[in-house]
Amino acid sequence: MNDSASLPSPRLLAAIRGPADVKALAPEQLPQLAQEIREELVAVTAKNGGHIGPNLGVVELTVALHRVFDSPEDQFVFDVAHQGYVHKLLTGRGGDFFRKLRQSGGASGFLYRSESAHDPFGAGHAGTALSAALGMATARDLNGTDEHVVAVCGDAAFTCGVTLEALNNVVSSTKRLIVILNDNEWSIAKNVGAISSYLNRISTSRTYNKLHHDVEAFFKSFPAGVEMNRVYTKWKRETKDFFVESSLFEKFGLRYLGPVDGHDFDALRKNLEFAKHCDVPVLVHVLTKKGKGLEAAIAHPEKFHGASPFDPETGESKKAAPGTPPNLQDVFGQALTRFARANPKIIGITGAMPSGTGLSHLAAGVPKQFFDVGIAEEHAVLFAAGLATKGFRPVCAIYSTFLQRAYDQVIHDVALQNLPVTFCMDRAGLSPNDGPTHHGLFDLAYLRCVPNATVMQPKDEDELVDMLHTSLQLPGPGFIRYPRGAGTGVPIKEQPATLAVGHAExxxxxxxxxxxxxxxxxxxxxxxxxxxxxxxxxxxxxxxxxxxxxxxxxxxxxxxxxxxxxxxxxxxxxxxxxxxxxxxxxxxxxxxxxxxxxxxxxxxxxxxxxxxxxxxxxxxxxxxxxxxxxxxxxxxxxxxxxxxx
Ligand SMILES: Cc1ncc(C[n+]2csc(CCOP(=O)(O)OP(=O)(O)O)c2C)c(N)n1
The missing domain is CATH 3.40.50.920 (Rossmann fold)
Structure with missing residues (x-):
């Protein structure tokens, strides 16, 4: 980061009370605003922890959205909403409120309808923005009003089944919806799957880059610009040569625009203005750099996706006090790796959370027995069920809160068929800085009623290993819940014990x-x-x-x-x-x-x-x-x- 002493004054961010102030800035002031926002993001997350990487990547995009659209009349729906810090800073939630980000009485780390009129839809789980925005756009059409609805989705949101379900319904539901695909190539870890490879291909394809130039050319040839745009779009659609009918999104009936440099204010403005005046659903493919402005975050995107407090100069995380017991997720990941080495039938599955769940140990140690399926918890559980039918012992490592999404698969596909799938539900209990979207407080209630389920929770890290070992011998599904953070410091036995199922101690x-x-x-x-x-x-x-x-x-x-x-x-x-x-x-x-x-x-x-x-x-x-x-x-x-x- 630049030294703040070298910044031109006066400071701009402090004067931003809402989107009108963002609009009032001259274009040449925007780089300074972006710089100040990045400094604020780094200073606050270095102290409180938080989703620094995703937010550093969307600074220009969020500023551009607020300059082109009129929030709260126009509505932004952010997927996951972990990248909503910049939006908060521009909508009257800066200053002390933001400095207490993720702390009691301060700004939430996600977006909530109850926190601001600028948050029309809350989130914390991934993949919900497109569906919700489509519902809002359809409601607008039915109401006969004219506001814009903009869904801001990361590239990993397109690994979620629900996003694809929404995509399948866009054109049959509305004629006006703007989808921003914020493509930084990363989920928490590197994004996975065929859609990710596809995005990568079109990002570098010359045909698509040409489309961007078409927007440029359009603005140059029509000084009246956006007023002409609806007519122009209609004409070009009729002549069928404006959009190349080949992108995946066009097959779903959306107009594809981009890829756009997500750090170029002028390109963003032109493409968003253009999208705003299209009379068909449009997807703007924006390329951003996760962690932009903080070298450590660019070098380590996974660590800085959601960082614990760190040194803003070096990027080093604050060290745990000496003698702190190991994290339960590491104990779990290391034990599973040991077991998997001895038994090739053991398979570890994560939905885009290799490091958070501890499965990164398995990925490094026994990669053939590790699968990251993307943010696809329903698929993760069904995939495990399929593996289990052929004698494998799958272990689904899914946070308690995210397993909620795969409840039907747990009942209909695993428990009903009594398949031996083990579920390791980290973050059971409170996830204090994250809040209600992430607390794992409901799993016992939703699992206790499921026939064939064995449900357990260890008192310490040694018992966690015993439970994993025990669950891997069950004839049906086993569910192990455990909280975030460190164990109690007990030694872990060399040989795990098989626990007597249904017996307390x-x-x-x-x-x-x-x-x-x-x-x-x-x-x-x-x-x-x-x-x-x-x-x-x-x-x-x-x-x-x-x-x-x-x-x-x-x-x-x-x-x-x-x-x-x-x-x-x-x-x-x-x-x-x-x-x-x-x-x-x-x-x-x-x-x-x-x-x-x-x-x-x-x-x-x-x-x-x-x-x-x-x-x-x-x-x-x-x-x-x-x-x-x-x-x-x-x-x-x-x-x-x-x-x-
Ligand atoms: C259902 C669900 N599963 C897992 C997560 C954990 N998670 C939070 S953000 C994220 C990656 C999001 O990637 P992307 O949408 O591309 O946004 P980026 O952070 O790269 O901007 C994941 C897996 C979640 N929030 N919800």
Missing amino acids: VLREGSNIMIWALGAMVQDALKLAERLSTEEHLSVGVVNARFVKPLDRALLLSHAACIPLLVTMEDHVLAGGFGSAVIEALQDAECPAAVERVGWPDKFVEHGSNVETLRAAYGLSPDDIHRRVLARWRNLHPQQVSADV
Whole structure:
């Protein structure tokens, strides 16, 4: 980055309160604005982490969109919406709000209808923009209004089935839709698949480059420019020689425009103006450089797609404190690689998340047994099901939140046929800086009801390896959920254990209260038990539940028969979760036990600075839970309270 001291003054970004201010700038001021935006992006993400690479790539594109269109009357729908930081800076969300990006009380890392009138459609999952924009354009047509709807999709959005479903419906739904294909050749990792290769070919093809020159020529030959454009487009369409009828998008009925240099303000303006005046759906193919302006981000696009805090000068990530235990995703990836080396039937599958899931270890170690299928979770699961029919042991590594997209495949294709597919669901629990689109708080509820499913969560990294090993021996589907981040630091056994399916582990005996905890909550449960025992002289036990399905009913009923209060703890919504499984089992056995359930409420939990802040905001801090359990105990045993006093 340039030294900010060398920038011409006055600073432009600070004066931008909304799109009107962007429009008011002279064309020659735009490079300075772009430079200031990049500096702001780097400064904020270096401190808070975030999607720096994608945003550095769309600076000129976003500025150009705001100069050519009139947001919020015209509507931009950003796919994933992780590249919406520049849009935020230009729509009144700069300053302190942006500087608290992804922190409590600051700007979200994605777009939300509730955050701004300039965000007509929220997102966080990929592939939704084209469908949503098509719905909005169709609504506009039905309403008889005239606004523009612009979908901004990355090249990897075209690896999503839903984008292709939308593409198939564009021309039958509307005559006016603008699709920006922001092509930087990268998903999080390098983009994959045939469409990606196709885009690469047309980006470099001379025929398509010529189309760009046609737009130039058009503007030169018609000084009145855009006013003439509708007529011109119509005439050229009739004479059938304006657009080469050969791009994939033209086969779907969209006019293809480009490729356009996504960092050239003038080229962007001309092509967007042109698209704006077309009376047919149009796709503008814009070529951008992910990470533009930050050398480290250009050199390492995958790392800087969504970076943790880093040194803005060197690009070095802030180092974890010495002695920090390994991340669960690495433990999983390394264990799977070990198992795969020993068993060629093991196949690891990711939907465009090799490093996030830890499958990059498998990709490097046993590449033949690794598949990145793109942002195609439905396909990933069906593909795994197909492999499983022929004796393979597929492992789908898909974040809890993204597996939601493949729910029908989980039920209809894997569970119904009882195929032995293992699902490793990272990011189960909170993804605090990302927020509600990324929290993995629903998987137990959506999996508990699926017949043939075995659902489990390890208390630590060693048990994660045991669960993977166990799941790879199951006759049907196994689901392992685990949170983002580091393990507990326990040593990992050389030889993994095969766990007894449906059996919980008693970690601490107790006679007053028994805490049944799931996964990472086991550590909290042990601390809570210790505190209740030392401070309140209560006898409190802890069970590591391990399996949510099948639940260890025998142990549960034996506890319910002689322990006055049961407590469940889970990092999941209460509705349909682990505690629900416990009370259902007790109810079915006609056992009137007292149960205090600790988990997330029936709300979408916002983003926040960290897990602790969000837990405190929802009454789930260790102190809150201690107070609640004690109050429940005292409520059940008022005499003991007075005796203690
Ligand atoms: C359903 C789903 N799966 C996976 C992801 C994780 N993810 C976020 S952005 C991204 C890549 C997006 O690439 P592209 O659309 O080309 O945009 P770019 O970041 O390159 O600008 C992925 C895989 C997601 N958000 N949603």
